[in-house]
Amino acid sequence: MPSDDPSESSTDNTPDQDRPQEAPPARFRDTRRSLGNYARNGNSKDLRRALGHYVRSGYGGTATMTRRLGGTATTAGRLSMMFQSGQTPDGTSLRDAALANGSDANSVLDAIVDVSSPADGTQDKEASRLSIRNALSDLLVRFPDADLFALTEAQRNYVIERYAALDMYARFCLDLQKTVLDKAPDAVTGMRRLRYIREFISEQVSAAFRKIRDDNSSPTTQSITQLARAALRETLEVFEEYTS
Structure with missing residues (x-):
């Protein structure tokens, strides 16, 4: 279970100039x-x-x-444009990257998470990756016929929100x-x-x-x-x- 204080358990990769002041006690x-x-x-x-x-x-x-x-905002922008362009951030076809390890739904969703937000071992990153995964799962519940490689504007908006x-x-x-x-x-x-x-x-x-x-x-x-x-x-x- 996560610690009750992120200062004890999570890694913050925020640049120094954007890092909040040290949190007060309690x-x-x-x-x-x-x-x-x-x-x-x-x-x-x-x-x-x-x-x-x-x-x-x-x-x-x-x-x-x-x-x-x-x-969160940065990842949202990257996700939106990945789905709009059909390409991963490194220019690879999203379809090819997503289907590389299998075509079942779970494999595809996991692959999309990996290319949109590669793991770095930090707690914050893992939480963010899970948020992407859950957003995509919720998308498929909300829009059962959605094509992950050709999302409509409404579907892209839903994923980002x-x-x-x-x-x-x-x-x-x-x-x-x-x-x-x-x-x-x-x-x-x-x-x-x-x-x-x-x-x-x-x-x-x-x-x-x-x-x-x-x-x-x-x-x-x-x-x-x-x-x-x-x-x-x-x-x-x-x-x-x-x-x-």
């Missing part, structure tokens, strides 16, 4: 208090309060946490999953609370994408990266306001 204290209440009683007001503290005191505010999630949301949730789990599971009345309830948090975050991220998406713009790696970063920032601003 930075998740207020978050844990509200999150513990939510885990016990399921009251969504306690969850909102916890998310507000998570952004404000846990990460020092929206701007700092947006920088912390910069890798879902990935961004799941990666934000993954960050939350690396930091605070243990609190939810420890404070819930039992394991089943704890897992149900986590699923609710995942979908709550996903709904907010999707709403942010809808709010700021420019349907007339020409998608590029840079523009999708900027879109994802703006959507994450918009979501975090909403969360931070919950403490007001």
